[in-house]
Amino acid sequence: MQNKNVHEQFENMDKLSEECGVFGIYDFDGGDVASTIYYGLFALQHRGQESCGIAVSDTKGPKGKVLSYKGMGLVNEVFTPENVDIDAMKGDIGVGHVRYSTAGSSTRENAQPLVINYVKGTLALAHNGNLINAIELRKELEYTGAIFQTTIDTEVIAYYIARERLNSKTVEEAVGRAMDKIKGAYSLIVMSPRKLIGARDPLGFKPLCIGKRENAYIITSETCALETIGAEYVRDILPGEIVTITPEGGIQSDTSHCLKKEEQARCVFEYIYFSRPDSHIDGVGVFQSRMQAGRFLAIDSPVEADVVVGVPESGNAAAQGYALEAGIPYGTAFVKNGYVGRTFIKPKQSNRESSVRIKLNAMKEVVNGKRVIMIDDSIVRGTTSDRIVGMLKEAGAKEVHVRISSPPFLWPCYFGTDVPAREQLIAYNRSVEEICQVIGADSLAYLKIERLKEIVNNLDICSGCFTGKYPLEPPKEDIRGEYQK
Numbered sequence: 326m327q328n329k330n331v332h333e334q335f336e337n338m339d340k341l342s343e344e345c346g347v348f349g350i351y352d353f354d355g356g357d358v359a360s361t362i363y364y365g366l367f368a369l370q371h372r373g374q375e376s377c378g379i380a381v382s383d384t385k386g387p388k389g390k391v392l393s394y395k396g397m398g399l400v401n402e403v404f405t406p407e408n409v410d411i412d413a414m415k416g417d418i419g420v421g422h423v424r425y426s427t428a429g430s431s432t433r434e435n436a437q438p439l440v441i442n443y444v445k446g447t448l449a450l451a452h453n454g455n456l457i458n459a460i461e462l463r464k465e466l467e468y469t470g471a472i473f474q475t476t477i478d479t480e481v482i483a484y485y486i487a488r489e490r491l492n493s494k495t496v497e498e499a500v501g502r503a504m505d506k507i508k509g510a511y512s513l514i515v516m517s518p519r520k521l522i523g524a525r526d527p528l529g530f531k532p533l534c535i536g537k538r539e540n541a542y543i544i545t546s547e548t549c550a551l552e553t554i555g556a557e558y559v560r561d562i563l564p565g566e567i568v569t570i571t572p573e574g575g576i577q578s579d580t581s582h583c584l585k586k587e588e589q590a591r592c593v594f595e596y597i598y599f600s601r602p603d604s605h606i607d608g609v610g611v612f613q614s615r616m617q618a619g620r621f622l623a624i625d626s627p628v629e630a631d632v633v634v635g636v637p638e639s640g641n642a643a644a645q646g647y648a649l650e651a652g653i654p655y656g657t658a659f660v661k662n663g664y665v666g667r668t669f670i671k672p673k674q675s676n677r678e679s680s681v682r683i684k685l686n687a688m689k690e691v692v693n694g695k696r697v698i699m700i701d702d703s704i705v706r707g708t709t710s711d712r713i714v715g716m717l718k719e720a721g722a723k724e725v726h727v728r729i730s731s732p733p734f735l736w737p738c739y740f741g742t743d744v745p746a747r748e749q750l751i752a753y754n755r756s757v758e759e760i761c762q763v764i765g766a767d768s769l770a771y772l773k774i775e776r777l778k779e780i781v782n783n784l785d786i787c788s789g790c791f792t793g794k795y796p797l798e799p800p801k802e803d804i805r806g807e808y809q810k
């Protein structure tokens with residue numbers, strides 16, 4: 326029941342959820358890394374709020390010894406002094422993970438990092454993304470004697486790495502052989518007894534970058550985590566690249582799985598919504614691309630108005646871009662209460678408090694008597710847009726013109742994002758005018774599909790949830806989590 330509440334809690338703002346954030350570090354000077362991982366995960370909390378975990382090891386110590394702790398909840402709810410003494414987690418190499426489940430149920434067993442023991446020692450894995458062939462691979466492994474303890478894709482990857490390791494000279498070679506088998510979206514960090522390895526799927530769906538702080542190297546989902554811990558950004562891991570970090574070799578790269586540039590397919594929604602605005606991915610700033618989306622909305626779908634406002638947080642940058650391009654003042658119309666944790670009691674239907682109003686409230690001073698342009702990053706099911714528009718009107722807005730900084734969602738996602746089945750999407754079988762009526766706006770316009778590449782400096786992207794054209798053949802069986810079907 327608890328799991329359902331968590332999902333409802335995030336759904337009640339009609340937003341998509343990212344699947345996971347990953348963080349790995351190896352301190353060549355032998356310093357303990359657990360507390361740095363804690364702060365790194367804290368910076369990645371927006372990528373997953375259901376569970377989190379840290380695993381560390383001492384590269385000078387016995388090969389099979391890994392200390393790990395994981396649990397359900399936010400980073401600061403799981404890693405409390407009552408639960409675990411983080412200073413006692415000694416180790417100079419480690420990985421951490423924050424999770425939101427899009428495949429595999431939301432349980433403590435499914436929390437990561439996943440730690441496995443095998444004949445060559447111990448591996449700890451942290452993974453972001455969804456495999457599209459996990460079900461076939463799992464069956465194949467089960468028929469050859471594997472017994473799974475979780476329902477997550479990561480365990481399938483771990484099995485393949487452990488199995489291939491027996492026929493490979495190095496663990497990174499085993500990671501490469503596992504990559505020949507697995508298909509889909511993955512940004513992966515593997516901690517072996519003496520190495521930190523990062524691998525990004527050949528299409529590059531999910532971000533993964535390298536940082537450095539003195540003599541410690543970091544691999545993580547987003548550059549904002551590097552800045553939080555005082556590390557400098559070194560570079561992004563290329564789509565398809567395997568990076569191995571050791572004191573002897575520094576950063577070693579294997580690009581044998583990389584594809585041609587035009588075959589890459591970064592998830593464009595990382596730029597539009599998921600990633601933090603202070604991160605940059607593959608050379609493109611997230612804030613910049615959101616501003617650019619707003620500018621394009623102003624050029625393609627202008628309307629006369631007195632003020633431009635954003636639905637926080639991700640709508641704010643696009644609203645600034647719109648305002649600058651259109652020469653209309655930018656205003657802050659919403660106050661957001663971000664203190665809704667996992668144990669927050671959701672109001673009952675009968676209560677007068679609305680779940681939307683608890684999170685968001687409109688400011689009369691900004692919108693009263695004005696024609697307002699309201700920018701949001703997306704409309705998924707459309708369950709809250711009418712209430713947000715209504716809030717502005719109750720606060721005195723004369724007109725509310727809604728502009729969305731992504732195209733309409735028309736198809737589900739199979740690569741680690743909870744874009745639901747078509748029938749649940751508001752844009753499915755509805756024209757823009759009809760959606761406009763449903764949400765009670767005076768006008769509505771979306772970002773044009775052809776603008777998507779332009780907002781990311783012409784990087785090669787996936788836009789499957791908008792176009793139905795996926796960069797990989799979608800699976801025949803529905804691999805997405807139960808609650809999304």
Ligand code: SF4
Pocket residue numbers: 530591592593594595737738739740741742744787788789790791
């Ligand atoms: S289908 Fe949409 S959400 Fe999924 S990876 Fe592609 S762009 Fe991202």
